[in-house]
Amino acid sequence: MEKSKWHSRDLRVAIVGSGPSGFFATEALLNLDILIQVDLFECLPIPYGLIRYGIAPDHPRTKSIINKFNSLGESNKFRFIGNVNIGVDVNYKELQDYYDVIVFSYGANLPKRLGIPNENLNGIHAAIEFVRWYNGHPHNDHTKFDLSHKDAVIVGNGNVALDIARILGKNVNELKDTDITQYALSSLAASAIKNIHIVGRRSPLQASFSFKDLKEISELNDCTMIVNPNDLDLNQASREELENPQSTYKKLNYRLLENASKNSKCKNGRNIIFHFLKSPVMCNGRDRIESIILEKNVLNGLPESQNAVGTGDKEELKCGILFSSIGYRGSKMNNVPFDERKGVIANIDGRVVNDGEILNGIYAIGWIQRGSNGLLGTNKRDSTRFIKCLLDDLDKINPCIKPDKRYINDLLSKRGIKTTSFSDWLKLDQIEIERGMKHNKPREKLVNINEISDCLN
Ligand SMILES: Cc1cc2nc3c(=O)[nH]c(=O)nc-3n(C[C@H](O)[C@H](O)[C@H](O)COP(=O)(O)OP(=O)(O)OC[C@H]3O[C@@H](n4cnc5c(N)ncnc54)[C@H](O)[C@@H]3O)c2cc1C
Structure with a gap:
């Protein structure tokens, strides 16, 4: 496969997990000068992983990176697909049917x-x-x-x-x-x-x-x-x-x-x-x-x-x-090679490997790649390295068999999965900010799944 072939259609990328590593990778991909479609999957209805659910409430400046990531929602090359638990609602093999490149960024959330x-x-x-x-x-x-x-x-x-x-x-x-x-x-x-x-x-x-x-x-x-x-x-x-x-x-x-x-x-x-x-x-x-x-x-x-x-x-x-x-370990996803000793996806510098052999087009970044250490900026460095690997690997990557974004939408709706979009998040964001005003707080978070879906109906 020559690099030029990718210029005839979008490179279809699935990112699994919308914490900082998933967003830094999205941002870097959207900055590439190629035809590209990035789908960012998240098991919760709301994005941002540990930026929202880890960083302490009295550290608002650290969380303010969300404002920068929010602007990515304006790109028509990007979709946030929330409420989809990859490995449960859609499996790894299915992702391979719909995407040329898969990037795992689902963090490490099992406490040691x-x-x-x-x-x-x-x-x-x-x-x-x-x-x-x-x-x-x-x-x-x-x-x-x-x-x-x-x-x-x-x-x-x-x-x-x-x-x-x-x-x-x-x-x-x-x-x-x-x-x-x-x-x-x-x-x-x-x-x-x-x-x-x-x-x-x-x-x-x-x-x-x-x-x-x-x-x-x-x-x-x-x-x-x-x-x-x-x-x-x-x-x-x-x-x-x-x-x-x-x-x-x-x-x-x-x-x-x-x-x-x-x-x-x-x-x-x-x-x-x-x-x-x-x-x-x-x-x-x-x-x-x-x-x-x-x-x-x-x-x-x-x-x-x-x-x-x-x-x-x-x-x-x-x-x-x-x-x-x-500290934390990552969880193993079915059929995705896992390094049990380190508690991360088996990888060499972010390229996922099976028994030492590189799986073309499959990457891991953030905590699920290197374990639970480092600060937000460390995840940004991961995304820079990932982009370098991707560009070096582009000619080796096999195109997926169903490169049309309707296929994944159809699959999810056939399975009765009610996904959330980036505009849903922006709506919830606004609701939280308004609720917060009553208490003189920057926001009052929606914490209950049913309440979140009620707000979107
Ligand atoms: C308590 C705490 C406080 C921290 N405070 C700071 C701080 O003040 N400053 C700082 O720089 N760093 C801080 N960090 C570190 C920082 O949060 C991490 O470096 C960073 O969040 C790791 O990013 P990640 O994207 O790899 O993982 P995560 O942020 O964990 O994101 C993973 C995302 O994947 C989703 N996901 C998981 N499984 C699936 C699945 N099967 N399908 C779809 N989606 C899935 C999760 O819901 C989550 O949204 C803190 C960490 C913790 C734990």
């Missing part, structure tokens, strides 16, 4: 488990459930979180742990003007949580907190950051990590924690208490969590690849609620 005894006690939650609850994800609007206890534990040392600590630590008056759901705001207003413990298995130097988010914790009103100065005693390998000229953010984080440790006394307001070099080994409680047993660790290994090793020295931390925030 702690793998310790009594992990199923009531009061133990995956961090993402709480995040989805305050952000109004339609699958989590009925989840209940018991905030009537004094101590909450968050296991994990990434930015999601800091988001949860901040939401629990803030005074609700600081959240009421955000797009947080009204039901979450009411629950948080009644919260009795006073101490928020963040537990990490390694030292502050290996934590993946971004400096900006850690600094925000240190600047909260009515909430004190507590750091144990002993946790800042570094071993030789960690000192080398700190001295590495490239580790700018580690130095900034370390200095910030050092300053906080000088003034570390729990106060009457709320406290965010950092516990480094400790691993959870068991949860305790009758019907719900009452405490967690932590084992103290030392670090072992070379700089930048140190592992936590248990010392056998244990302590008990009382708590009434626990959030596990230790």
